[in-house]
Amino acid sequence: MWKERRLLALVICLVLAGGLTAAVVGASRSAGPHAGATAGGPAASDYVDIRDVPPAPPVAPATPADPGGGSPGSMVVDCGRNERMHYNEDNLVVSPGLRSGAHHTHSYVGNLSTDAMSTDDSLAAAATSCAGGDRSTYYWPVLRRLDRPGTRPHERSAGHGNTGEIVPETTVRVEFRGNPVSKVVAMPPFLRAMTGDAVARTARSDAHVRARWGCSGSPDRSTTRYPRCPDGDRVTRTLTFPSCWNGLDTASAGHRSHLLFPGGNGVCPSDTFPVPELRVSLAYAVPAGVPVAIDSFPEQRHSPRTDHAMFVNAMTGPQMTAVVDCLNEGRSCRT
Template identity: 30%
Template structure:
C-alpha cells in the first residue's frame, strides 16, 4: 500500500514530545501475523502486548486495530498497536527448558509482564526533543533484527539492538550485542530501537524493513540526516523488555563449561538473533497530537488508563501447548530439539 509522498511531507510538523509507558502482557503464543500471517502455530513463541484484536492474520486491508480492539494492555488508552518479541528460556543442565517471565520496568511495578515502550524524536537524554517527525500511519508495520543472525558481524547490521545486565533497576550501561555471560542481579534488559527514516510512501514492504532506514550518516543520537531514499523522519520506537532471571541466577544451575544458559524460543543461544515486530494501531491522530506537544514523558494530551485496566486486558492462546510456565519441558515449543533449523525471518535489514 502507498501514501502520496508530497502529502506526507506537507504534514510534517515541529514536534517536542517524548513518551515512555508500560504495557502489560496480552498473551504468550506461537503467532506472528507480520512474518507468518494466518499461521497458527508460527515457527516460534512470542510475548505480545497491546490491543486485544491481535489474531494470526492482521492484513492492513482487513484489520483495523483501533476499530476492532475493545481494550489495550498499554498505558495510553488510545494505543491499540501490537508489539512483540521472542520469548526467552533457561536451559537446565539436563537439557530441559523453563520460560523466563518478563517484569515491569522502573515506575511500572505491578505491571503483568510485558515491556516498556518509547516514542521519541531525539535521543532519550535530550529533554528538548525539538526534531521534526511524522507519526506512523494507519496500517503501518515493521520489524527489526534477524533471528538467523549467529555472529556479531550479522548482529551489527542492526546497531541498536542490545542487552543490559541489570545490577539494579536503574542500570543502563554497558550494553552488549550478545547475552550477558554472568548472572544479572536485577534481570536482563533487552533493548530494541527501530530505524527512524521512512520512504514516505509504503506502510510495509516485502521484508517489513526496506521501507525504513537508518540515517545516511551518523546515528539517530547524533541527529544524522535521513537518506534521500527515505527522507521522512519518524519517531524512534524503542522497546525495553526486562526478563526476570532471579530464579535462575544461582551459578550452580549454569552450564559447567562456563557458557551462558539462556536461549530464545527459536533456539539462539548467542543473543545475536534479537528482533522485534510492530503493527501500528493508535486511534485517529492521537500519536501525532502527542508528538506535537511540548512535553517529556508527562504529556497531557496522552489519555491514560490505570494499571488494573492494563492488566485486565488479555486474550486466550490460539495455540494450545505446554510452553514451560509451570513445569520444565523437554524441547522449545514447536521444536523437536533445541536446534533451530528452519528460518522464517530470513531477510536482513536494507538501509
C-alpha cells in the same frame, strides 16, 4: 603375497583417514561460527560477564540544523507486562495468515487479539492492555530458562528446539522518542515495523543486529551477548526500531526498505522522513548463574544476536497526534 597385503592395508588406512576427515569437516561446518554449541543450544561464547563489558563512551548530543529543529520529547505508553499471558507462534508482520509461521513463541503487549490471522480491521476493533487505549501490537521472542522444563501449553507448543520455562517480563517499557535534529511526522495507520535479524547467526554480516543486552545495575554497559549479571540485578534487553519512513508504504519486502535507521548524527537517509522512534525495554528476574536463551529458528541455535521484535501501529489519529506533539514540543509524557 606380501606386496598385496601391504597394498590392502594402505587402502584401508586411506579409507579410514578419509572418513575421519569428512567427520571432522562435517562437525566443524555444523558448529558454524559458534564453535562449542551443543545439541542446537547457545555456545559458551554467547554469554559474557557484564563486568567484562567496557562502559560505553559518552556520546556528544546531535545539533539540529535549525534552532529548535529537534524533537527531544518522549512518550511512554503503559501497556503492562503481558500479565494476560498473550503468547503464540505467529508473526503477523513477517508471515501474515500463516499459523505457527514463526516456529518459536512470541510475547505480546498492547492489542490482545494479535495472531497470524489479524487484519487492520480486527486490530482496530480489539481490546488492548495499554492503559491509554493504544491498540497497537508490540511483540518479541520469549526468554527461557534452560535449567527448567516448560510444562504449560504455550511453553511446549513451539517445538523446534525451543524448550524450557518461559521467564516472564518483570517490566516492559514502551517508549516513543523524537529525532535529535528534526521534527517528527506522524506514523501512518497500520505501519508494520521490525527491528533485529532473526537469522543473524547464519547471515553474512551483523548489519541488522540491533538488540542490546545488559544488567540493571550497570546501565552504562551493553552487549550483543547474553549477560551474566550479579545476584540481585535484572537482565535487560533493549530493542530500538527504525524511524525514517519513506512516506509511501506501510510494509515492504523483507521489512527493511520502507523504514530505515537514521545515521549516527540523527539525519534520516535521503527521501525519508523522521517518525517517532519506538524503543521497547524489557527486564527479567534471572537468578545469578542460571542459563537463559531466546526462542529462535533451529539453525540459529538461540544466538542472542538473532533477537528481534515487531510492531504494528494501530493508534487512532488523535493518539498519534498526541505522540507527535509531545515529541516535537520537547515534553515528557505518559499515557
